[in-house]
Amino acid sequence: MRRTAFFVSDGTAITAETFGHSLLTQFACVDFRQIRLPFVDTHEKARDAVSLINRAAEADSNRPLVFSTIVDGEIGKELFACNGHVFDMFSTFMEPLEKILGVERSPRVGQAHGMGNAHAYEDRMEATNYALTHDDGISKKLDQADVILIGVSRSGKTPTCLYMALHYGVKAANYPLTEEDLEQPRLPVFLRNHRHKLFGLTIDAERLAQIREHRRPGSRYASIKQCRYEVEAAESMLRIEKVPSLSTTDSSVEELASRILLELGLQREVF
Amino acid sequence: MRRTAFFVSDGTAITAETFGHSLLTQFACVDFRQIRLPFVDTHEKARDAVSLINRAAEADSNRPLVFSTIVDGEIGKELFACNGHVFDMFSTFMEPLEKILGVERSPRVGQAHGMGNAHAYEDRMEATNYALTHDDGISKKLDQADVILIGVSRSGKTPTCLYMALHYGVKAANYPLTEEDLEQPRLPVFLRNHRHKLFGLTIDAERLAQIREHRRPGSRYASIKQCRYEVEAAESMLRIEKVPSLSTTDSSVEELASRILLELGLQREVF
Numbered sequence: 001m002r003r004t005a006f007f008v009s010d011g012t013a014i015t016a017e018t019f020g021h022s023l024l025t026q027f028a029c030v031d032f033r034q035i036r037l038p039f040v041d042t043h044e045k046a047r048d049a050v051s052l053i054n055r056a057a058e059a060d061s062n063r064p065l066v067f068s069t070i071v072d073g074e075i076g077k078e079l080f081a082c083n084g085h086v087f088d089m090f091s092t093f094m095e096p097l098e099k100i101l102g103v104e105r106s107p108r109v110g111q112a113h114g115m116g117n118a119h120a121y122e123d124r125m126e127a128t129n130y131a132l133t134h135d136d137g138i139s140k141k142l143d144q145a146d147v148i149l150i151g152v153s154r155s156g157k158t159p160t161c162l163y164m165a166l167h168y169g170v171k172a173a174n175y176p177l178t179e180e181d182l183e184q185p186r187l188p189v190f191l192r193n194h195r196h197k198l199f200g201l202t203i204d205a206e207r208l209a210q211i212r213e214h215r216r217p218g219s220r221y222a223s224i225k226q227c228r229y230e231v232e233a234a235e236s237m238l239r240i241e242k243v244p245s246l247s248t249t250d251s252s253v254e255e256l257a258s259r260i261l262l263e264l265g266l267q268r269e270v271f
Numbered sequence: 272m273r274r275t276a277f278f279v280s281d282g283t284a285i286t287a288e289t290f291g292h293s294l295l296t297q298f299a300c301v302d303f304r305q306i307r308l309p310f311v312d313t314h315e316k317a318r319d320a321v322s323l324i325n326r327a328a329e330a331d332s333n334r335p336l337v338f339s340t341i342v343d344g345e346i347g348k349e350l351f352a353c354n355g356h357v358f359d360m361f362s363t364f365m366e367p368l369e370k371i372l373g374v375e376r377s378p379r380v381g382q383a384h385g386m387g388n389a390h391a392y393e394d395r396m397e398a399t400n401y402a403l404t405h406d407d408g409i410s411k412k413l414d415q416a417d418v419i420l421i422g423v424s425r426s427g428k429t430p431t432c433l434y435m436a437l438h439y440g441v442k443a444a445n446y447p448l449t450e451e452d453l454e455q456p457r458l459p460v461f462l463r464n465h466r467h468k469l470f471g472l473t474i475d476a477e478r479l480a481q482i483r484e485h486r487r488p489g490s491r492y493a494s495i496k497q498c499r500y501e502v503e504a505a506e507s508m509l510r511i512e513k514v515p516s517l518s519t520t521d522s523s524v525e526e527l528a529s530r531i532l533l534e535l536g537l538q539r540e541v542f
Contacts (some may be wrong), residue, residue, distance in 0.1 A: 001372075001374075003372070011526075012525050012526055012528075012529040013529065014289070014525055014529070015289050015290070015293040018285070018286050018289040018290070018383070019286070019289070019290055019360065021383060022286040022340060022360070022361075022382075022383040023360075023361070023364055023365065023368055025379065025382035025383050025387070026342070026361075026365065026376040026377065026378060026379060026382070027368075027372060027374060027376055027377070028377050028379065029374055029377070030372060030374065035538065036538060038529045038530075038533055039529070039530070039533065063371075065368070065371070069293060071297070085367075085371050087364055087367075087368070089290065089293070089294075089360075090293075090294070090297075092363060092364075093294055093358055093363075094294065094297065096356075096358075097294055097298075097336070097358070100334075100336070100356050101272075101274070101298060101301060103272075103298060103300055103301065105297040105298055106297065106298070106299050106300070107297060108296065108297060108299065110526070111293075111296035111297070112289070112292060112293035112296050113523060113525035113526060113529075114522075114523050114525075114526060115521060115522070115523045116296070116523075121523060125427075125430055125524075128429070128430045128433065129429075132403075132406075132429070135403075156396075158399070158400075158403070159396055159399045159437065162399065162433055162437060163437060166430065166433060166434060166437070166524070250386060251385075251386070252384060252385050252386045252387075252392060253396075253437070254283050254285055254384035254385075255282075255283055255381070255384060255385060257283075258283040258284065258285070258307075258309045258310070258384075259309075259310070262309055262310065267306065267307060
């Protein structure tokens with residue numbers, strides 16, 4: 001079964017996409033074509049969106065699903081005229097929320113993913129810069145780090161650091177455990193002072209070999225023997241040194257970031 | 272007015288946070304303390320969450336707002352027993368969605384921000400690696416790029432590229448327009464073949480000077496005179512070469528990424 005789903009917003013449509021996509025993941029048997037329509041912030045653009053939705057309805061012989069987070073009431077109304085099933089997050093929850101809070105909302109478009117709190121936004125940008133300049137062991141000056149990910153080369157440290165920095169303003173450094181480091185079962189000396197900030201990432205040796213093979217085909221670095229040796233040595237070090245760790249084999253960067261922030265107690269309020 | 276808001280989920284809580292935070296941005300007059308409770312996936316953790324919420328209710332003398340995306344019905348019920356106002360995205364929209372689709376949902380925890388489609392996830396990781404190895408003009412081999420951001424140093428190119436890569440699997444390179452490039456009003460030669468992939472980022476000279484001052488205090492590089500010269504020359508080049516552009520002065524990376532993908536027609540389906 002094939003259906004089209006639209007994520008429509010007068011802002012970036014990131015909320016609409018997150019909201020709609022989450023619901024759709026619960027219907028594994030349906031093949032959804034998912035289309036994002038951001039910045040629908042004029043009546044003209046709303047009419048364009050309605051045309052698009054109506055054309056999809058005809059092409060599919062099935063009314064599309066429309067997940068909307070349009071803030072502007074008048075533009076929102078325009079959308080409701082489309083030949084689709086509209087799920088509107090704002091109109092559904094706003095009224096009860098106003099009652100509970102005892103204040104009326106002050107409708108503001110594009111707040112959820114705008115600059116918001118300028119200070120928090122700058123923290124995110126600074127953290128991203130930090131992650132880039134403290135990636136892959138480039139810098140051993142780790143006093144400013146909120147978290148330091150350690151693991152063998154290609155275990156997924158970099159994207160996880162970037163995600164934590166970009167989204168949560170967390171200063172995340174990472175250090176690759178080298179063959180030399182792995183010759184002894186203890187942490188490299190310069191990391192011992194930062195023990196409380198350390199988090200290990202590990203990975204199945206088979207998956208690691210695949211990833212490395214893609215990078216350096218036929219190399220010793222990518223051989224299953226080498227990958228097994230490194231992963232075993234790294235896991236043993238993490239165990240002996242009691243560094244908390246997670247496997248990246250079946251976890252997304254979003255899952256890893258959420259778990260690491262939870263375990264290290266780095267639950268920043270970043271908005 | 273101060274209120275506590277909880278974002279609760281049996282997964283990463285990214286959807287719950289996005290959903291709740293979006294609604295809360297519409298109440299600028301209220302000071303919300305926002306707390307994320309991810310991975311509430313057992314009855315025990317649900318009871319812990321309820322305790323936390325109830326303690327906040329007592330401390331605030333006000334029932335907290337609770338935005339939930341718990342998928343598991345039984346665990347969800349447990350949460351509803353808390354002394355907070357629970358807004359449940361799944362239970363609100365799931366029933367109408369099931370009726371429309373004519374199929375029952377197959378409840379699956381942690382799908383929204385899990386690995387999902389493994390192929391799409393690998394694309395995101397590969398694109399992130401691409402962004403890192405094609406950052407700041409490191410590589411002039413840009414055939415594989417989906418988009419190439421150009422602009423003066425510190426105009427916001429890197430975080431925007433990383434966001435597009437990490438979220439949308441878009442291969443985003445960036446190239447800093449150097450003083451030498453800016454001496455002539457035309458695009459650097461090696462960029463001319465990639466004209467259709469180019470997107471300019473610009474910024475107010477005053478803001479740029481601030482950012483550069485933070486990086487290299489007292490330098491010619493950070494002087495307002497230099498910043499004005501570079502920004503004017505870059506904007507003139509973008510205009511003459513008809514490269515679409517955006518200002519990063521008041522836009523977040525989320526807004527920039529959404530607009531760039533929309534304007535270049537890079538509306539990938541990444542799920």
